[in-house]
Amino acid sequence: MSNLLFYPPLIESAIARIEALIRDRFDSTLSPRSLALLLLQNDPETRSQLQGEPYFPEIEAIIRETQANFTESLSFAIAESRHNLALAIAQEVTVAPQHPKAVKYEWLHHLTVHPLTGIPLLLLILYFGIYQFVGVFGGGTLVDSIEGFFEAQINPQVDILVAAIIPWPILQDLFAHDYGIITLGLRYAIAIVLPIVTTFFLMFSCLEDSGYLPRLSLLVDRIFKTMGLSGRSIIPLILGLGCGTMATLVTRTLESKRERVIATLLLALTVPCSAQLGVILALLSQEPVALFVWTIVMLAIFVGIGFLAGKAIPGESTCFYMEIPPLRIPRPQAILTKTYVRLKWYFGEVLPLFILASVLIWIGKITGLFGILIKGLEPIVTALGLPKAAAPTFLYGFFRRDYGAAGMFDLHDSGILSSQQLVVAAVTLTLFMPCIAQLQFMFKERGIKTTIAIASFVILFAFSLGYGLNQLLTIMELSL
Amino acid sequence: MFTQGFSVYYSPLNILETHTEGIITAIRNQDDRIISKLLSMGVYKGMPITLEQKFPSFIIKVGQTRLALDNNIARSIKVKVIHND
Numbered sequence: 275m276s277n278l279l280f281y282p283p284l285i286e287s288a289i290a291r292i293e294a295l296i297r298d299r300f301d302s303t304l305s306p307r308s309l310a311l312l313l314l315q316n317d318p319e320t321r322s323q324l325q326g327e328p329y330f331p332e333i334e335a336i337i338r339e340t341q342a343n344f345t346e347s348l349s350f351a352i353a354e355s356r357h358n359l360a361l362a363i364a365q366e367v368t369v370a371p372q373h374p375k376a377v378k379y380e381w382l383h384h385l386t387v388h389p390l391t392g393i394p395l396l397l398l399i400l401y402f403g404i405y406q407f408v409g410v411f412g413g414g415t416l417v418d419s420i421e422g423f424f425e426a427q428i429n430p431q432v433d434i435l436v437a438a439i440i441p442w443p444i445l446q447d448l449f450a451h452d453y454g455i456i457t458l459g460l461r462y463a464i465a466i467v468l469p470i471v472t473t474f475f476l477m478f479s480c481l482e483d484s485g486y487l488p489r490l491s492l493l494v495d496r497i498f499k500t501m502g503l504s505g506r507s508i509i510p511l512i513l514g515l516g517c518g519t520m521a522t523l524v525t526r527t528l529e530s531k532r533e534r535v536i537a538t539l540l541l542a543l544t545v546p547c548s549a550q551l552g553v554i555l556a557l558l559s560q561e562p563v564a565l566f567v568w569t570i571v572m573l574a575i576f577v578g579i580g581f582l583a584g585k586a587i588p589g590e591s592t593c594f595y596m597e598i599p600p601l602r603i604p605r606p607q608a609i610l611t612k613t614y615v616r617l618k619w620y621f622g623e624v625l626p627l628f629i630l631a632s633v634l635i636w637i638g639k640i641t642g643l644f645g646i647l648i649k650g651l652e653p654i655v656t657a658l659g660l661p662k663a664a665a666p667t668f669l670y671g672f673f674r675r676d677y678g679a680a681g682m683f684d685l686h687d688s689g690i691l692s693s694q695q696l697v698v699a700a701v702t703l704t705l706f707m708p709c710i711a712q713l714q715f716m717f718k719e720r721g722i723k724t725t726i727a728i729a730s731f732v733i734l735f736a737f738s739l740g741y742g743l744n745q746l747l748t749i750m751e752l753s754l
Numbered sequence: 755m756f757t758q759g760f761s762v763y764y765s766p767l768n769i770l771e772t773h774t775e776g777i778i779t780a781i782r783n784q785d786d787r788i789i790s791k792l793l794s795m796g797v798y799k800g801m802p803i804t805l806e807q808k809f810p811s812f813i814i815k816v817g818q819t820r821l822a823l824d825n826n827i828a829r830s831i832k833v834k835v836i837h838n839d
Contacts, residue, residue, distance in 0.1 A: 349790060353793040354800070387813060495824055496810045593827055594811065595791060597819060598822055
């Protein structure tokens with residue numbers, strides 16, 4: 275059997291006539307035959323390339339004439355010939371077993387996609403995968419032990435060592451003490467962010483390799499359609515629970531521009547990244563009611579803003595199609611490699627920013643600039659019903675969201691925040707500006723205008739909602 | 755009888771019952787990109803198709819491939835029903 279691809283005679287003769295017209299007259303890296311086929315399939319790019327040529331009307335006449343002989347579009351006829359050849363080749367080289375054995379994990383597939391079993395399963399995966407594994411184990415157990423080790427062993431040593439090497443207290447502060455590069459920047463990166471991000475990426479790689487994510491997409495598609503999104507966008511949004519910066523980059527896999535803008539907005543506003551999530555879960559898990567209020571408020575904002583954005587942002591409505599691969603048990607080696615590569619990328623992005631944040635805080639402190647900015651934030655923070663000591667947290671939160679949340683951790687440990695204040699601060703910080711890295715990627719992916727619009731909305735919304743929530747909780751006299 | 759036979763020949767996928775098996779007889783959508791996406795995933799005229807699920811999304815099996823679709827795309831696939839249980 276020949277592996278050469280021939281189309282129906284009418285199409286072949288049309289190809290030959292178009293080829294004759296463009297050969298030696300139109301310069302392209304593609305062969306005349308490929309160009310002719312693209313033209314017959316109405317490829318917009320090839321058409322616009324040839325539009326200006328004097329013989330273009332002649333080509334169009336050939337296409338029209340050929341099309342008149344077919345009931346369906348020429349693309350169909352061409353695709354059909356290709357598929358038929360592919361099928362014939364496949365049949366020639368494959369042997370089907372006499373009794374095809376039942377496909378592995380077929381029962382599990384049905385459990386994951388049926389709404390009655392799939393949604394409880396989804397909640398279980400979120401509960402164990404994100405809350406228990408990332409929040410409680412990563413953000414609690416691991417952070418506590420590494421952080422404790424830093425506080426007890428490394429920081430005092432660094433303070434002593436730096437004091438011995440550098441005689442000037444101002445320069446000592448750059449490396450050691452409360453806000454130093456090593457004692458604060460490195461400590462946050464290694465003790466708080468590393469364990470949380472590692473556990474998140476481990477879990478995400480498992481979900482990815484098992485083939486579960488497409489099933490998750492089809493379960494949520496209908497709900498997401500009301501927000502102007504398709505089920506496909508659950509993947510960047512879930513990834514946003516790991517790292518909003520990486521997720522913003524991944525929004526480029528979405529089908530339409532409108533979907534990408536809405537997903538970017540939701541990522542910037544509502545989706546907490548794993549570092550933030552870990553710290554917030556660890557903080558609020560001591561106060562179950564506070565955790566409950568935070569979860570409900572965040573979910574309501576996610577759905578509400580998504581719904582409004584779907585109405586307000588113009589563009590075509592979304593469509594959803596996705597191939598569903600068979601379920602597989604992930605290979606541990608692949609999971610580890612993926613997690614390692616992601617962590618490497620993450621730390622390449624994050625570590626310089628943590629160090630930069632320490633340096634900026636140092637400069638801000640010695641020049642008095644931070645004092646002015648914090649003074650400016652204090653009335654806003656007081657309006658939210660928070661103590662003045664929370665103002666620096668919001669300022670640091672801009673350098674990295676997780677940095678701000680980690681600062682809140684310190685505040686709570688020292689017993690300054692009440693439960694109501696904790697909820698208000700947690701909600702406002704989650705909504706507040708994405709970290710500087712995510713902002714940078716928003717500029718890169720969405721352009722200046724969209725990013726400025728999203729960023730101003732996020733800042734305004736975060737503080738007004740924090741204010742409203744504080745008033746509401748006070749009026750309701752919810753004893754948290 | 756003729757009208758019934760005709761409508762069964764061109765039933766859009768979204769009105770069929772779950773577990774229906776059939777042959778794809780046509781793919782029609784105003785958006786050419788959707789048609790070419792379906793073609794590239796192996797959904798084309800003459801292929802056997804099984805409708806596995808309708809809610810929350812449509813799940814179909816075409817040949818060896820399993821796909822999830824929304825209502826709008828499901829409507830654009832016309833099917834001749836062979837087996838219905």
